Amino acid sequence: xxxxxxxxxxxxxxxxxxxxxxxxxxxxxxxxxxxxxxxxxxxxxxxxxxxxxxxxxxxxxxxxxxxxxxxxxxxxxxxxxxxxxxxxxxxxxxxxxxxxxxxxxxxxxxxxxxxxxxxxxxxxxxxxxxxxxxxxxxxxxxxxxxxxxxxxxxxxxxxxxxxxxxxxxxxxxxxxxxxxxxxxxxxxxxxxxxxxxxxxxxxxxxxxxxxxxxxxxxxxxxxxxxxxxxxxxxxxxxxxxxxxxxxxxxxxxxxxxxxxxxxxxxxxxxxxxxxxxxxxxxxxxxxxxxxxxxxxxxxxxxxxxxxxxxxxxxxxxxxxxxxxxxxxxxxxxxxxxxxxxxxxxxxxxxxxxxxxxxxxxxxxxxxxxxxxxxxxxxxxxxxxxxxxxxxxxxxxxxxxxxxxxxxxxxxxxxxxxxxxxxxxxxxxxxxxxxxxxxxxxxxxxxxxxxx
Amino acid sequence: xxxxxxxxxxxxxxxxxxxxxxxxxxxxxxxxxxxxxxxxxxxxxxxxxxxxxxxxxxxxxxxxxxxxxxxxxxxxxxxxxxxxxxxxxxxxxxxxxxxxxxxxxxxxxxxxxxxxxxxxxxxxxxxxxxxxxxxxxxxxxxxxxxxxxxxxxxxxxxxxxxxxxxxxxxxxxxxxxxxxxxxxxxxxxxxxxxxxxxxxxxxxxxxxxxxxxxxxxxxxxxxxxxxxxxxxxxxxxxxxxxxxxxxxxxxxxxxxxxxxxxxxxxxxxxxxxxxxxxxxxxxxxxxxxxxxxxxxxxxxxxxxxxxxxxxxxxxxxxxxxxxxxxxxxxxxxxxxxxxxxxxxxxxxxxxxxxxxxxxxxxxxxxxxxxxxxxxxxxxxxxxxxxxxxxxxxxxxxxxxxxxxxxxxxxxxxxxxxxxxxxxxxxxxxxxxxxxxxxxxxxxxxxxxxxxxxxxxxxxxxxxxxxxxxxxxxxxxx
Numbered sequence: 045x046x047x048x049x050x051x052x053x054x055x056x057x058x059x060x061x062x063x064x065x066x067x068x069x070x071x072x073x074x075x076x077x078x079x080x081x082x083x084x085x086x087x088x089x090x091x092x093x094x095x096x097x098x099x100x101x102x103x104x105x106x107x108x109x110x111x112x113x114x115x116x117x118x119x120x121x122x123x124x125x126x127x128x129x130x131x132x133x134x135x136x137x138x139x140x141x142x143x144x145x146x147x148x149x150x151x152x153x154x155x156x157x158x159x160x161x162x163x164x165x166x167x168x169x170x171x172x173x174x175x176x177x178x179x180x181x182x183x184x185x186x187x188x189x190x191x192x193x194x195x196x197x198x199x200x201x202x203x204x205x206x207x208x209x210x211x212x213x214x215x216x217x218x219x220x221x222x223x224x225x226x227x228x229x230x231x232x233x234x235x236x237x238x239x240x241x242x243x244x245x246x247x248x249x250x251x252x253x254x255x256x257x258x259x260x261x262x263x264x265x266x267x268x269x270x271x272x273x274x275x276x277x278x279x280x281x282x283x284x285x286x287x288x289x290x291x292x293x294x295x296x297x298x299x300x301x302x303x304x305x306x307x308x309x310x311x312x313x314x315x316x317x318x319x320x321x322x323x324x325x326x327x328x329x330x331x332x333x334x335x336x337x338x339x340x341x342x343x344x345x346x347x348x349x350x351x352x353x354x355x356x357x358x359x360x361x362x363x364x365x366x367x368x369x370x371x372x373x374x375x376x377x378x379x380x381x382x383x384x385x386x387x388x389x390x391x392x393x394x395x396x397x398x399x400x401x402x403x404x405x406x407x408x409x410x411x412x413x414x415x416x417x418x419x420x421x422x423x424x425x426x427x428x429x430x431x432x433x434x435x436x437x438x439x440x441x442x443x444x445x446x447x448x449x450x451x452x453x454x455x456x457x458x459x460x461x462x463x464x465x466x467x468x469x470x471x472x473x474x475x476x477x478x479x480x481x482x483x484x485x486x487x488x489x490x491x492x493x494x495x
Numbered sequence: 496x497x498x499x500x501x502x503x504x505x506x507x508x509x510x511x512x513x514x515x516x517x518x519x520x521x522x523x524x525x526x527x528x529x530x531x532x533x534x535x536x537x538x539x540x541x542x543x544x545x546x547x548x549x550x551x552x553x554x555x556x557x558x559x560x561x562x563x564x565x566x567x568x569x570x571x572x573x574x575x576x577x578x579x580x581x582x583x584x585x586x587x588x589x590x591x592x593x594x595x596x597x598x599x600x601x602x603x604x605x606x607x608x609x610x611x612x613x614x615x616x617x618x619x620x621x622x623x624x625x626x627x628x629x630x631x632x633x634x635x636x637x638x639x640x641x642x643x644x645x646x647x648x649x650x651x652x653x654x655x656x657x658x659x660x661x662x663x664x665x666x667x668x669x670x671x672x673x674x675x676x677x678x679x680x681x682x683x684x685x686x687x688x689x690x691x692x693x694x695x696x697x698x699x700x701x702x703x704x705x706x707x708x709x710x711x712x713x714x715x716x717x718x719x720x721x722x723x724x725x726x727x728x729x730x731x732x733x734x735x736x737x738x739x740x741x742x743x744x745x746x747x748x749x750x751x752x753x754x755x756x757x758x759x760x761x762x763x764x765x766x767x768x769x770x771x772x773x774x775x776x777x778x779x780x781x782x783x784x785x786x787x788x789x790x791x792x793x794x795x796x797x798x799x800x801x802x803x804x805x806x807x808x809x810x811x812x813x814x815x816x817x818x819x820x821x822x823x824x825x826x827x828x829x830x831x832x833x834x835x836x837x838x839x840x841x842x843x844x845x846x847x848x849x850x851x852x853x854x855x856x857x858x859x860x861x862x863x864x865x866x867x868x869x870x871x872x873x874x875x876x877x878x879x880x881x882x883x884x885x886x887x888x889x890x891x892x893x894x895x896x897x898x899x900x901x902x903x904x905x906x907x908x909x910x911x912x913x914x915x916x917x918x919x920x921x922x923x924x925x926x927x928x929x930x931x932x933x934x935x936x937x938x939x940x941x942x943x944x945x946x947x948x949x950x951x952x953x954x955x956x957x958x959x960x961x962x963x964x965x966x967x968x969x970x971x972x
Contacts, residue, residue: 352542376537377539377542377543378538378539378540378541378542378543378941379537379538379539379540379541380541383542388673388817390673390674390816390817391674391675391817418815439860441815441859461860461863463860465858465859465860485860485863487858487859487860489858489860490786490788
């Protein structure tokens with residue numbers, strides 16, 4: 045028996061042990077000794093080692109084909125040896141983490157079998173190197189593929205199931221056959237019910253990353269009404285009719301930093317209004333069929349407001365060149381890039397004329413506030429402005445626009461404030477704008493409409 | 496830049512400044528490169544309710560119980576001693592600490608309820624009472640200082656010690672100019688009122704402190720040319736003057752490249768601004784084309800340059816032209832004696848201007864995004880300073896509670912905040928410290944007061960200081 049064969053035998057022992065652990069001691073959602081957890085939590089750290097090294101091997105093999113770089117080819121063997129060691133240690137740590145820290149679910153299981161298989165694949169690849177060039181190449185490619193699959197599952201565990209896809213551009217999404225809207229799972233609960241409309245969204249936002257059908261830490265799944273009421277390993281988390289006695293209430297209302305507080309691991313906590321809403325629902329019987337507005341005084345949790353405008357940042361070059369060319373300013377309304385731009389003309393109002401506004405049309409959707417008081421615009425500019433679909437505030441004070449020209453503004457569905465001070469606006473023209481759904485304020489000081 | 500030519504102090508200051516600048520630039524999406532503290536830093540943090548603000552500063556401190564903090568119970572307590580329990584352990588000023596007794600002086604004037612909100616306003620403010628539904632009254636502003644200079648500094652700069660930037664300078668630094676031909680921060684000092692007790696004020700109230708000098712308020716004069724030397728002197732054409740400024744700036748630019756002192760850069764900016772103001776200021780201050788409706792609203796006083804009413808009209812014209820922050824000072828409110836004689840003069844000089852400004856901004860559609868702030872540096876005592884008769888009393892400084900008002904710019908219409916006790920001496924509920932007020936004002940302008948900072952003397956300095964300030968959310972519409 046040569047050294048290489050002996051090494052292969054030694055390396056195979058922990059791999060066999062790993063498979064035995066997966067079969068006979070799978071993670072079961074219970075938490076165990078903290079020393080095991082301590083070592084287990086090094087898994088996410090260690091995991092980068094085999095990934096990086098394994099990716100290096102094919103690169104070194106390819107580079108080493110060239111006669112002048114044979115030394116790289118020779119070094120690949122050493123790196124592959126390191127890969128084998130790392131690929132054995134890392135899944136062992138991973139098993140320790142899953143087994144001791146209360147993991148359970150299909151996603152964890154898939155990731156673990158992937159990891160164990162990867163260890164075996166690395167072992168085989170290492171063994172094949174030097175025996176058969178062709179078989180070795182096939183094994184190496186297959187091992188890298190397996191590593192990508194396993195790594196992706198691990199990423200889903202750590203960062204959420206859609207960590208790679210949720211911000212994917214639409215074109216790519218359709219290429220991969222993904223649903224058009226980034227799905228947060230099939231909506232559970234009828235939106236006409238209190239549970240479906242108001243409770244489920246809070247659970248989805250704060251809890252499902254760790255307590256879903258795919259990954260249920262502590263055996264707790266919160267993705268559906270039935271699983272929520274069923275509870276976890278330690279029993280139900282909701283006592284219908286008694287919020288204070290419910291484990292769910294206790295966990296989410298603990299102070300930040302407390303041992304048992306949920307969401308754990310520094311994830312954002314529920315707001316006071318969200319906790320109160322869950323409490324009210326539990327106190328009212330935690331029913332799935334309670335109508336959505338049945339509890340008087342339940343706080344309304346606002347979802348994120350729809351953005352005022354698209355993110356202007358990709359247009360920054362165009363913005364800068366138009367600012368320089370036209371003597372106007374396009375100022376971000378705030379540090380939030382979807383709050384839109386202000387079209388500002390105060391420095392050189394005379395330069396803001398019909399031609400300048402026409403040149404701004406490509407940037408129209410980004411402009412939410414147009415300050416055009418005392419500028420040189422006429423009705424022609426109003427036609428251009430009609431395409432500024434996200435315009436909310438428009439100041440036309442002391443411009444030469446006419447009553448007839450104002451008709452173009454009926455296209456501005458988001459317009460909230462229109463300042464016509466000192467213009468020729470008359471009552472008929474203003475009446476024509478009544479159909480603008482968002483228009484709240486029209487200022488008519490010193491106009492025929494005011495007389 | 497040759498480091499060998501730099502002084503050690505400048506070099507160290509500059510390294511600190513560059514580091515500070517790097518931090519600030521990281522905050523702002525639009526932070527352009529430039530010397531520390533010289534330019535806007537890409538604020539606001541959030542979409543603002545107000546784009547600009549106007550401060551109506553009643554320097555000297557108006558007596559709250561004679562104007563807006565109605566205390567009907569006092570009439571029955573005429574000349575009664577203010578209970579010791581109310582005064583507590585408070586240290587009084589040297590002007591009244593020696594008084595043998597502290598007799599209660601009820602207000603000489605009648606109050607009545609006005610507007611849909613039914614709030615009580617003194618007969619002294621007939622114009623304010625007409626717009627009472629536009630105002631957010633804060634009855635419980637309180638300050639740490641009991642004398643004018645520290646109190647007025649605290650109100651304007653957030654600190655009793657001189658040398659800190661004023662609110663307007665912070666806004667110029669944080670938000671920048673809206674109109675590059677006018678300063679971001681303009682100060683208008685109103686004419687003195689004959690017979691009133693005029694405390695002095697100094698330019699440090701609108702100074703830029705450790706921020707670059709170009710953020711300091713530009714004070715317009717109340718008489719003669721509002722800004723001196725705007726007209727080209729005889730024999731010097733505008734073109735020649737332009738070349739002169741360009742030449743000076745070229746030399747300054749060389750100096751800046753050699754020494755890297757940000758103050759040189761500030762000087763260049765100031766020369767450029769002054770040159771642009773040669774045309775923008777005459778247009779701004781030319782009220783000749785104002786329609787009759789303007790004079791009907793502001794009154795004939797507004798035709799006289801330097802009056803409070805005239806300054807209110809200028810403030811509206813500046814709001815239209817994109818000045819970020821305008822501050823009007825009216826001195827004379829320090830009514831230690833003869834309240835009955837002097838207070839009517841002070842109110843007559845200011846009441847109509849305040850009303851006209853708010854009303855004018857509103858009808859022109861500017862009040863939505865202009866925050867107007869009215870108030871002094873502290874309040875005045877309910878007890879009389881010196882002798883007391885029904886129609887002759889004086890009032891000393893009082894820091895524990897006083898009334899200010901906000902209008903427009905996202906402040907809550909028709910709302911009164913906070914409650915003082917029956918003597919208007921102590922706060923019963925919902926006190927608003929000066930730093931809380933400043934945090935709230937910055938919030939309305941879209942600025943997180945914790946993030947508008949500048950590193951100086953080893954501290955991330957900010958308007959609201961190191962003691963935690965809170966945004967008074969009840970004041971927000």
